[in-house]
Structures are given as C-alpha cells and as structure tokens.
Amino acid sequence: MRDSELEEVAPPPLVGESECFLAVMEQASRAARLSKPVLVIGERGSGKELIASRLHYLSERWAKRLVKFNCAAVNDELLESELFGHVAGAFTGAVKARAGRFELAHGGTLFLDELASMSLRLQEKLLRVLExxxxxxxxxxExxxxxxxxxAAANVDxxxxAASGRFREDLLDRLSFEVITLPPLRERREDILLLAQKFGEGMARELGREYFAGFSPAAEQQLLDYSWPGNVRELKNAVERAVYRLDNARRVVERVAVDPFESPFRMSGAAPAGTVGSAAAALPPVAVAPVAGPLAPPPSVWKFPLDFKTQVADYEVRLLRAALAQAQFRQTRAAELLGLNYHQLRGLLRKYDLLKELRGE
Known part of the structure; x- marks a missing residue:
C-alpha cells in the first residue's frame, strides 16, 4: 500500500508573478542544488509544503522519495517512533518492527512541518541525525x-x-543553512487574481463545466481588499466554494462570473466563536451574474434540431474575432470591449485555439 505521505509525482507548479514571490522561487532554486538543511518560515496556508517539494524536485535527489510528516499530528511518544521507527516489543502494540520516516526517506528528502511542536529531547535526537x-x-x-x-518548516518565531529555552539553539543553527521566509498573500497583491482565476478554472473542471468566466468587478475588488489570514489555502477554499455554489439553474450557462463571496459560517446562520476580526464573517453573499458584453441579435429563424454547444462556440468565436479586429488586436482592449478581464480573454483564446491567428500562424 502506498504511504499517503510519500510523494512520488511532481507537485503542481507554484503560481505567482509578484516580485517577492519570484525572489522566493529563485532562493529555493539556488538552495535546491545542495543537500544542506533548509528552514522554511511562513504563515499557515502560505505554501511551505510546496516549497519543500520544489527543493526536492530541483535537487539531485529528485528520483528518490520525498517524505512529508507533520510533527504536531501525534504526541511526543509516538513522534519518536514515527520519525525513527521501532523494534518489535518496544512498547505496547509494537507487535513487529517498523521503519521510521528517516529510513523511508533514505537517499531523498524528509519534510518536517510544525517543527516547533517537537520536544527538546527529540530535538536532540534530530540534531544527531543532521550532524x-x-x-x-x-x-x-543498534x-x-x-x-x-x-x-523543516514552522509558522512561529x-x-x-530558542532565546526562551523552548527550542535548541544548536538545532536552529544546524537547520538554518538557508532560511526561506514565505511572504503572506496580503503582500502578494499582484498574485491574488491570478491565483483566484486558476482555482476557479480548476473547480469548474472538477464540476464538469466547460468554461469559467471569472469574477465580477465587485468580487475582484473584494479579493484584493481582504487580508487573507489563511493565505493561499484560504483563497483556494473561498474561490472553490463560490464556484460550487453557483445557482443550479445557471449551470447550463457557461458564461457566468462569480460575484462576492460569503463565509460558510454565515450560511448556517452565525459565525463561530473566536472569529474576532475575521473579514470572512462580513463577506456579502455569493451570486452569479452573466458576463456583460455587446451581443449581436440572434438569427431570426432557428433550424431545429441543432447542436447547442457548437452553435454557442461558433457565436463566441465570431464575437472574439470581431472584438480583436475592433481593438486592432490589442488583447487588453479586446477584453474591455467584451466585458472580460485579460485572463478571461486569454482563456477563451486558448479554448478556441485563436492564439495562432494573433501570431499570424
């Protein structure tokens, strides 16, 4: 049986174009070349596990295993066994010997998340393995x-x-050959809409929808204004939830835009205790709105039966070509004429293989 924490395929690519994001990617690419320990610091949901994957798959160890383990997932007694393994009879329930994560990762990479939860005793044992x-x-x-x-990764200082004696200073020094600090999403504003579009398209595909039109202007502004304390993970959940909740009656309409989001807790009537200051609790409801755009009148006579999808596709292609021609093939202007944003237009051009026309192929 495959261990769920043994990653055997490359992870999805990291997405972003902000300066701070690209700087982190470059830092990770440089660090990947060596087999030295790396410490990844970042808030929850900021992509620490994805950085670990990048470090592994860009290294000479890429053909070996990447083993991932959350140190906060088990208590201290079990953590020692999970990391270093045990022999039969070592404790109650240990009916046979078992290899730990370090042995499973031999020749490869071991990602230890939530490292700060590890006891000082186990920190000493970890230091010995590193040394x-x-x-x-x-x-x-034996x-x-x-x-x-x-x-290793942590979301604490x-x-x-270490200064207060709760973490070994020598272990911190050993882990810190390179320290990669991930910027929170609120500092990557240029990436918010790019990520949201990616997550929306992915959810649309999962739901069997052929096309995701994007976000209304109000939704885009709300995405940019929110502080995203849960970072990329929270953004992904919010977008997927909004796409999923599109009105059932409109599911046959492919060209819909997601309007502002609603917290899942408000749907049940109240926000949970302890969500003080949560912007999600104040988010307006989800709605859908047809994408605005200049539409030519339909033919006066339809000949039925017909292939609905083919007719719609043909109509969209004609609209795209007309808008591009009027905009003198400036894609940003063509998107404005159609009431779309640039990424939505590019998605349609790829869908109908029209990029070749723009390149003159």
Missing amino acids: YGEFERVGSS TQRVDVRVV LPAM
Missing part, C-alpha cells in the same frame, strides 16, 4: 545510518523560542 546521519530505533541500541536531506 552524523545516525540514530537508533525505539527499543533498540545504530541506523541514513542519507537524508531535511527541510523559532529564534524567540
């Missing part, structure tokens, strides 16, 4: 040797924890 590549399974005195690159 010498050696450890013992729980209940055994030394195991591994070749593993460690990428580890130097402050």
Whole structure:
C-alpha cells in the first residue's frame, strides 16, 4: 500500500508573478542544488509544503522519495517512533518492527512541518541525525545510518523560542543553512487574481463545466481588499466554494462570473466563536451574474434540431474575432470591449485555439 505521505509525482507548479514571490522561487532554486538543511518560515496556508517539494524536485535527489510528516499530528511518544521507527516489543502494540520516516526517506528528502511542536529531547535526537546521519530505533541500541536531506518548516518565531529555552539553539543553527521566509498573500497583491482565476478554472473542471468566466468587478475588488489570514489555502477554499455554489439553474450557462463571496459560517446562520476580526464573517453573499458584453441579435429563424454547444462556440468565436479586429488586436482592449478581464480573454483564446491567428500562424 502506498504511504499517503510519500510523494512520488511532481507537485503542481507554484503560481505567482509578484516580485517577492519570484525572489522566493529563485532562493529555493539556488538552495535546491545542495543537500544542506533548509528552514522554511511562513504563515499557515502560505505554501511551505510546496516549497519543500520544489527543493526536492530541483535537487539531485529528485528520483528518490520525498517524505512529508507533520510533527504536531501525534504526541511526543509516538513522534519518536514515527520519525525513527521501532523494534518489535518496544512498547505496547509494537507487535513487529517498523521503519521510521528517516529510513523511508533514505537517499531523498524528509519534510518536517510544525517543527516547533517537537520536544527538546527529540530535538536532540534530530540534531544527531543532521550532524552524523545516525540514530537508533525505539527499543533498540543498534545504530541506523541514513542519507537524508531535511527541510523543516514552522509558522512561529523559532529564534524567540530558542532565546526562551523552548527550542535548541544548536538545532536552529544546524537547520538554518538557508532560511526561506514565505511572504503572506496580503503582500502578494499582484498574485491574488491570478491565483483566484486558476482555482476557479480548476473547480469548474472538477464540476464538469466547460468554461469559467471569472469574477465580477465587485468580487475582484473584494479579493484584493481582504487580508487573507489563511493565505493561499484560504483563497483556494473561498474561490472553490463560490464556484460550487453557483445557482443550479445557471449551470447550463457557461458564461457566468462569480460575484462576492460569503463565509460558510454565515450560511448556517452565525459565525463561530473566536472569529474576532475575521473579514470572512462580513463577506456579502455569493451570486452569479452573466458576463456583460455587446451581443449581436440572434438569427431570426432557428433550424431545429441543432447542436447547442457548437452553435454557442461558433457565436463566441465570431464575437472574439470581431472584438480583436475592433481593438486592432490589442488583447487588453479586446477584453474591455467584451466585458472580460485579460485572463478571461486569454482563456477563451486558448479554448478556441485563436492564439495562432494573433501570431499570424
């Protein structure tokens, strides 16, 4: 059975074009070349796991396993066994020997998330593996040797924890060959609409819809104004939820735009306790709106039966070509004429293979 935490295929590409995002990508690309430990710092939902994947797949270890483990997922006693393995009879329930994550990641990369939750005792054992590549399974005195690159992640101030004695300073030094600090989404405003469009298109495909038109101007402004404390993960959930909640009666209409979002908690009548200051609790409701645009009158006589999708596609292609011609093939202007944003227009041009015409092919 495949271990759910053993990644055997490359992850989806990271998306962004903001200066701070591109700087982080370049930093990760440089660090990937070496087998030194890397510490990734970032808020929840900011993409720490994706950075770990980038470090692995751009390294010489790419053909080996990338093993991921959340140190906060189990208590301290189980964590030692999960990381370093155990022998049969080491504790109640240990009926047979079991390899830990370090052994599974031999030759590859081990991503340790929520590292700050690890006890000082286990931090010492982790330091030994980083220094010498050696450890013992729980209940055994036999030394195991591994070749593993460690990428660790945290969303807390580890130097402050070290200064207060809650985190080993020598371990922090050892992990910090390179420290990658991920910018929160609120500092990547140029990427918000780009990511939202990507998530909307993905959800539309999952729902079997052929086309995702994008967001209304009000929704776009709301996306940009919100602080996104949950970062990219929260944005993804909000967009997918909004696309999913499009009115059932309009599902046959492919050209719809998502209007402003609504918190899932308001749908049940109240926000949960502890959401003080949450902008999501004040978000207006989800709605759908037809994409505005100059439409030519339909033929006066329809000949039925007909292929609905073919007729709609032909009509859209004619509209696109007319708008491009009027805009002298300036795509930004053509998008304005059709009431679309640039990314929506590009999506339609790709859908109907019209980019070749723009290039004169």
